[in-house]
Amino acid sequence: MIYKETGQFKSTYESDHSIFPLIQDKIAFNLLMLVAFLIVPFFIDSYWEKAILIPFLIYSMAAIGLNILTGYCGQVSLGTGGFMAVGAFATYKIMTFFPDLNIMIIVLLSGVITAFVGILFGLPSLRIKGFYLAVATLASQFFIIWLFNKVPWFYNYSDTGQITVSERTMFGVAVTGANAPPYATYLFCLILVVVLGFAAKNMIRSKIGRSWMAIRDMDIAAEIIGVPPLKTKLSAFAISSFYIGIAGSLYFAVYLGALEVTESFDIMAISFPVLFMIIIGGLGSMLGSFLGAAFIVLLPIFLKNVMVDLIGLSAVTAKHFEITIWGLLMVVFLILEPHGLARLWSIAKEKLRKWPFPY
Amino acid sequence: MSLAKIQSIPYGKEVIKIKNISLAFGGVKALTDVSFEVKKGEVFAIIGPNGAGKSSMLNVINGFYKPTSGQINFAGEDRKEMIPEFAAKSGIARTFQNIALFKGMSTLDNLMTGRLLKQKQNFLMQALYFGPVQKEEAYHRDKVERVIDFLDLQAIRRTPVGSLPYGLQKRVELGRALAMEPEILLLDEPMAGMNVEEKQDMSRFVLTANDEFKTTIVLIEHDMSVVMDISDRIVVLDYGKKIGEGNPSEILKNKAVIDAYLGVAD
Numbered sequence: 265m266i267y268k269e270t271g272q273f274k275s276t277y278e279s280d281h282s283i284f285p286l287i288q289d290k291i292a293f294n295l296l297m298l299v300a301f302l303i304v305p306f307f308i309d310s311y312w313e314k315a316i317l318i319p320f321l322i323y324s325m326a327a328i329g330l331n332i333l334t335g336y337c338g339q340v341s342l343g344t345g346g347f348m349a350v351g352a353f354a355t356y357k358i359m360t361f362f363p364d365l366n367i368m369i370i371v372l373l374s375g376v377i378t379a380f381v382g383i384l385f386g387l388p389s390l391r392i393k394g395f396y397l398a399v400a401t402l403a404s405q406f407f408i409i410w411l412f413n414k415v416p417w418f419y420n421y422s423d424t425g426q427i428t429v430s431e432r433t434m435f436g437v438a439v440t441g442a443n444a445p446p447y448a449t450y451l452f453c454l455i456l457v458v459v460l461g462f463a464a465k466n467m468i469r470s471k472i473g474r475s476w477m478a479i480r481d482m483d484i485a486a487e488i489i490g491v492p493p494l495k496t497k498l499s500a501f502a503i504s505s506f507y508i509g510i511a512g513s514l515y516f517a518v519y520l521g522a523l524e525v526t527e528s529f530d531i532m533a534i535s536f537p538v539l540f541m542i543i544i545g546g547l548g549s550m551l552g553s554f555l556g557a558a559f560i561v562l563l564p565i566f567l568k569n570v571m572v573d574l575i576g577l578s579a580v581t582a583k584h585f586e587i588t589i590w591g592l593l594m595v596v597f598l599i600l601e602p603h604g605l606a607r608l609w610s611i612a613k614e615k616l617r618k619w620p621f622p623y
Numbered sequence: 624m625s626l627a628k629i630q631s632i633p634y635g636k637e638v639i640k641i642k643n644i645s646l647a648f649g650g651v652k653a654l655t656d657v658s659f660e661v662k663k664g665e666v667f668a669i670i671g672p673n674g675a676g677k678s679s680m681l682n683v684i685n686g687f688y689k690p691t692s693g694q695i696n697f698a699g700e701d702r703k704e705m706i707p708e709f710a711a712k713s714g715i716a717r718t719f720q721n722i723a724l725f726k727g728m729s730t731l732d733n734l735m736t737g738r739l740l741k742q743k744q745n746f747l748m749q750a751l752y753f754g755p756v757q758k759e760e761a762y763h764r765d766k767v768e769r770v771i772d773f774l775d776l777q778a779i780r781r782t783p784v785g786s787l788p789y790g791l792q793k794r795v796e797l798g799r800a801l802a803m804e805p806e807i808l809l810l811d812e813p814m815a816g817m818n819v820e821e822k823q824d825m826s827r828f829v830l831t832a833n834d835e836f837k838t839t840i841v842l843i844e845h846d847m848s849v850v851m852d853i854s855d856r857i858v859v860l861d862y863g864k865k866i867g868e869g870n871p872s873e874i875l876k877n878k879a880v881i882d883a884y885l886g887v888a889d
Contacts, residue, residue: 277761277768466752470760471742473749474728478736481725488685488723489803490711490740499746548727 267616283465300454305447313446314519320561321453322514326534327541327553328464329507334539335548336468337500338480339389343401345534346408347505349525350378351512353418356427359517360420367432367439371456371513378509379502381408386501390494405531412525419525428522440517449518456514460507465550467503476500477548544597546606555605563590626714628698629806634664637696638807638839639684644693646679646863653679654690654863661807666833666840668850670874671860672884677843678720680860681809684841685710685717711740714806718796718813720843726785730776730795731767733784737802738763767802774798774828790821794828801832808832810842814849822846826853847885851875859884 267288274280284290308317326344333339354374358365385404389397412418419427431441438444439452467473475496478486483493516523527533537560545556564586571582601608615622632638637660646654654676661667669677682688684695686705695702698713716737725733742763744756771777774794779787784795793813800808813829814822830853832838844850850857851871859867859880867873867880874880881887 277764278757281760281764463750466756467746467750470749470752470756471739471744472746474732474736475739477728477732478725478739481727482723484687485719485723485725486736487707488687488711488717489736489799490708491736492708503746 267613267619269617281469283462283469297458301451305451308446308450310446313450315565316561317450318453318514318519320557321450321457322511322519323538323541323557323561324554325453325457325460325514326508326511326538327545327557328461328550329504329511330538331542331545331548331550331553332464332468332476332507333500333504335542335546335552336473336480337476337497337504339386339497339500340394340398341401341504342398342531342535342539343385343404343408344508344538345529345531346405347378347382347508348512348515348534349408349412349529350381350505351375351509352516352523352529353412353427353525354378354509355513355517356420356429357418359430359432363430367434367452367517370432371510371517374513375506375510378512379506382501382505382508383498386498386505389497389501402531405535409525409529424524426522426524427516429517432517440521442521444518453514453518456510460510461550464503464507468550472496472499472503480548540594542604544594544604546604549604549606551609552604552606555609559605563593626712626806628700629663629714632663632698634837635662637661638663638698639841640696641680641684642694642696642701644680644683644690644695646676646683646688647691652863654683654860656693657860657863657865658693659858659865659868661839661841662856663839664833664837665855666829666842666853668854668857669841669843669860670845670847670850670857670884671866674862675860676863677860678811679863681717681811681841681843685715685809711803714803715809716800716803716805716807717809718793718800718811720811720815722789722792722796724784724792724796724799727783729781730784730787730798731771731780733795734767734770734776734798734802735763737770737799738766740803766804770798770802773801773831790817793817793825797825797828801836801838804836805838807839807841810840810844812843812845814844814846822849829853 269286272287274285284293326348330341330344333341351374354377355370358370358373385401388400392400413425419425429440431438431443433439434452437448439448475486475491478489478491479493479496487493512529515528520528541556541560542553543556544559545554546552567586567589568582571577571585572579577585629638639661641657641659644654644657645652657680669680671677679688683690684705686707686709689704695705697705725736742759744759748756771780774797776795776798779791784792787795797810797813810829814825817825826849829840829842833840842854854871856870857868857874858865859874859877861883866883867877869877875885
């Protein structure tokens with residue numbers, strides 16, 4: 265009843281191919297955007313900003329990036345942390361070289377730089393597949409972190425090896441640095457995620473996306489119909505790294521403000537969680553990238569609130585429990601629903617079509 | 624561009640000339656000194672017992688295998704070997720013996736991949752998805768919808784092909800090849816494992832494609848009644864060697880072919 269598509273006829277191929285073909289989806293999405301852009305900025309405080317919304321947006325961006333590479337093009341990558349570090353350090357270096365450059369341009373440029381690094385580390389993908397490629401990307405992760413630790417030029421020869429963001433403004437409001445108000449950082453990330461999210465969806469539903477999926481599903485057949493494997497795989501690495509680089513840039517400039525590379529972009533801190541996000545959210549699904557990010561960001565907060573505030577455990581014990589439960593849930597989830605939250609949602613939609621009168 | 628060259632060849636003239644092709648994998652000789660010609664606009668069948676080198680021959684034609692020696696004259700141009708991308712760009716499409724579809728994608732998307740080579744917009748335009756890209760998508764969608772109509776695939780347009788039954792998957796694969804609007808269509812056992820009705824349907828599709836779109840068809844098939852019915856000319860391979868060539872009635876009388884493959888009715 266709620267989710268009925270009856271009576272919604274498409275008379276052009278353009279409308280049939282739109283992102284939200286159903287009117288219900290369109291309304292729901294527009295409402296969500298309305299709330300996100302016009303209501304949340306007035307109520308956001310620094311807890312919601314730093315603990316929930318900003319991490320959610322940044323992880324969504326990284327998850328979109330990894331989903332393009334792994335979910336759509338089928339190239340498994342464990343190098344997300346490394347690529348995010350490239351984005352962060354690119355932002356830092358551009359900031360030192362061009363003090364007057366607009367922060368939006370800095371962030372986008374960092375993405376472009378990361379894209380080129382991504383192409384470089386994507387080159388082995390022509391020869392190796394699956395687990396072996398995963399190990400090759402793992403090497404890129406360790407190499408990049410090692411490089412940023414060993415070459416002092418990257419952190420401007422600072423004693424601690426830390427990089428620290430300087431204050432940048434947009435329309436007169438600080439979006440980076442300690443004085444940035446929550447609504448400004450939030451809106452800055454939100455705009456990037458929404459715009460680039462649409463760009464990703466558009467690519468996926470047109471030529472380049474179909475080439476990626478063709479390579480993912482059967483590379484031999486793809487070659488026979490004229491999809492060049494190297495070019496297609498490298499384009500996936502480039503565009504995926506662009507998104508991950510921007511996520512890294514935001515992670516550094518907007519979220520943390522100051523960081524040390526080993527600690528912040530470690531494989532356990534970034535690469536695995538982002539991979540879990542797209543697996544739990546749904547491989548090869550845009551919605552899945554967001555659901556996965558929300559799940560991984562919210563679950564620890566939820567567990568902590570329940571255990572510390574409701575049950576009254578000490579913070580340290582709660583932390584231990586949290587990790588255990590997190591891992592357990594992950595395993596249970598993968599066994600029960602290997603196609604992720606996006607699949608659960610489509611099952612729910614199917615049920616809602618008939619509810620409350622299933623035959 | 625070879626596509627224009629193929630199109631300029633008049634019907635009935637040779638479009639592919641296979642000249643003394645040999646193919647060996649180490650010590651195994653898959654093809655030995657095979658020569659034949661495919662004429663434009665005909666239905667050309669390659670037959671022979673299992674392991675005769677039929678599929679290898681198709682793989683050589685569309686560049687998947689590199690011949691050890693010999694030449695392929697393609698649209699009047701001598702080539703030592705083909706390259707898959709070049710073959711696709713020159714208007715050669717093919718289907719596989721064991722279905723090679725994109726299992727995670729819907730029927731519609733599978734057919735749309737057949738149009739990839741003809742889509743010209745770059746990825747930045749695709750990311751923005753306005754005017755020209757939208758028009759291009761709609762144009763190719765229209766072409767694909769014609770193939771869907773032709774092959775009766777309307778009901779499974781949105782179904783992921785991995786969950787379709789075998790016969791339909793074969794049909795979708797033919798559809799993907801037809802969506803490329805090929806000049807030459809290589810079909811590797813399009814009717815294997817089908818029942819009589821499905822074979823009749825498939826034969827009808829193949830003949831219509833040949834008749835209406837003037838597609839040259841090179842086909843491998845084991846069902847002799849189908850082969851003798853629909854093909855204009857036949858070449859017979861056995862142990863990688865050519866043992867016969869001609870139209871169906873000549874093949875049926877050919878002593879070597881009867882001994883090696885067809886056998887005699889009691």
